[in-house]
Amino acid sequence: MINFVLTRLLRAAVTIAAVVTFAFVVLRMSGDPAQVLLGPDAPQDAVDAFRRAWGLDQPLWVQYLAYLKSIFTGDFGVSMRDKAPAIELVLERLPATLQLTVPALLLKLLIGIPVGVYAALHRQSFADRGVILLAVVGFTIPSFVMGLVLVLIFSVILGVLPSGGQDTWVHGILPTITMSIGGIGILARFSRSAMIEVMGQPFIRTASAKGLKWRDVVWSHALPNAAIPIVTIVGFMVGSLIAGAVVVESIFSWPGIGRLLVVSVTNRDLAVVQCILLVIAAAMVVSNLVVELLYGWLDPRLHARAGH
Amino acid sequence: MTPLLEAKNLSRVYQVRRGYFARPNPVRAVDDISVVVMPGETLGIVGESGSGKSTLGRMLLGIDPAQAGEVKLEHKPMPPLRSAQWRALRAKMQLVYQDPLAALDRRLTIAAQIGEPLDIHQIGTKEQRTAQVEELMAAVGLRRDQAGRYPHELSGGQRQRAVIARALATRPSLLVCDEPVAALDVSIQAQVVNMLRDLQEQYGMAMVFISHDLKVVRNVADRVAVMYLGKIVEEGSSDTIFRSPRHPYTKALVSSMPVPGKQLQGRIILQGEPPNPAVRPTGCAFHPRCPLAIDLCRTNAPALRRVGVQRTAACHLVAGDAAAVAA
Secondary structure, rough: OHHHHHHHHHHHHHHHHHHHHHHHHHHHHOOOOHHHHHHOOOOHHHHHHHHHHOOOOOHHHHHHHHHHHHOOOOOOOOOOOOOEEEEHHHHHHHHHHHHHHHHHHHHHHHHHHHHHHHHHHHHOOOOHHHHHHHHHHHHHHOHHEEEEEHHHHHHOOHHHHHHOOOOOHHHHHHHHHHHHHHHHHHHHHHHHHHHHHHHHOOOOOHHOOOOOOOOHHHHHHHHHHHHHHHHHHHHHHHOOOOOHHHHHHHHHOOHHHHHHHHHHHHHHOOOHHHHHHHHHHHHHHHHHHHHHHHHHOOHHHHHHOOOO | OOOOEEEEEEEEEEEEEOOOOOOEEEEEEEEEEEEEEEOOEEEEEEEEOOOOOHHHHHHHOOOOOEEEEEEEOOOOOOOOOOOOOHHHHHHEEEEEEEOOOOEEEEOOHHHHHHHHHHOOOOOOOHHHHHHHHHHHHHHHHOOHHHHHOOHHHOOOOHHHHHHHHHHHHHOOOOEEOOOOOOOHHHHHHHHHHHHHHHHHHOOOOEEEEOOOHHHHHHHOEEEEEEOOEEEEEEEEEHHHHHHOOOOOOHHHHOOOOOOOOOOOOOOOOOOOOOOOOOOOOOOOHEEEEEOOOOOOHHHHOOOOOOEEOOOEEOHHHHHOHHHHHHO
């Protein structure tokens, strides 16, 4: 078990290192912050002074080593725009993002999984076909289209919900729904197929042939076994709690991390972008780690590989 | 002696659709079959894949409800599927599948699975159940220290032993085994078959043994029913069926059985396509492959009739219809 955890932690560290490096190199190759921040008409000596002040005149590898060193000392850099520590800017925005993504995740789980399981248990019925159809529609429509359609219906035509801003909880309704629809569709389809596969297994028929009540067959044999593939998908959803809101926050002008990321990229605010990517990668890596540990608990066959 | 299980005129038709717009094609998996199982005896059911033997097995247990016909256990008709009485009846009739790994819940230890039927039917106190599970494990030759193992930690033979122990937990009076050893190595097959026979004697239960493997069936069955495309074509005691088969299909099957130490002789090689239940030939379903088929076989389906002591066959040639037509 200790071996298992150690290898997973090592792998997680490698993943984060790769993300950090990639983000660093790509950002530095994709445009000059001095030009963007100071504008195209800035005099050359102002640009040079800016570069010197932020260390941008150094060779790339020197900048990279300095960056690594500062990360390990807990310093995630300072925003080039408002001189505030990047990590503070990010953490300040975190609650707003979680206000959308956590309720959206709950909606995905509470609607997607039961609907998928219901469809599987009533296979080929009218309800089942309806679920499949809606699920496909749900996850094929991109969130920027879905968001605009919802705004059109509920804000423009019906005028019952606000189309943007973060003033009250009512403002959160449309973005939360927009964000959850795709996930509901994906979870419904996934739960359905996982459940159908398990329900076709002889041990399910045996459980019923032993005289077990149908409800107990579903609850104690089918669902725990179907949970294994579902947990994978849910793990991804949990991992993207922070990253998943970029598009939706932009549509609904929601002041979360996603908006901050978009603005910072436009401004070439390197420290902030790097900090956000690091936080996103860390969230994904941690949730994957949790999923792997959950597997061991859900599926005894993995105990052996995990080294007991 | 009164029969334990009586099945009369069982039929099961599946509607098979090839694609959304195709017309549904009825497949007669089980076509008007009647069988009787006496207490303590073993009925072997043999046939090729697709002959409907597994469907018949499930219908005898009442897991697959009969579309036509009826099943009676101890003279009482089968209660409606999944009703309380139906569930209570499960304690009396149990099932062993071909693939033991699929038949076990991979998330539970084998002791938990062997004990589950006892929990479901609330047999005995908790301590008694634990003792019962230990006893069952010993009866099927599993070691005590294997109780906490998960299915994937056992060999194929051990898994099938666990499945059998689970089936025996409620002391059923009828056990239906659907290809119970087909997934096992030949060396393990004999062990498991012999164990099943011993347990049957010990527990005094009747067994329906479904298999495509004639030598295994010959080994365990008292009586044998031969199925072809959803119908029984011949039935009789195991000895007589294997010693002097009457139906041409049975003859072909029996002629292909290897006998140790002897070269296979006089083997009847069947011509034509293997049977497809979706495209059922007219008349006798076996006529396209039958070396002896006459005109009558192409048009009229032969009925299952008595052809000897405790023996039936469905063939015009055996029953003497041909002579009647000729005369």
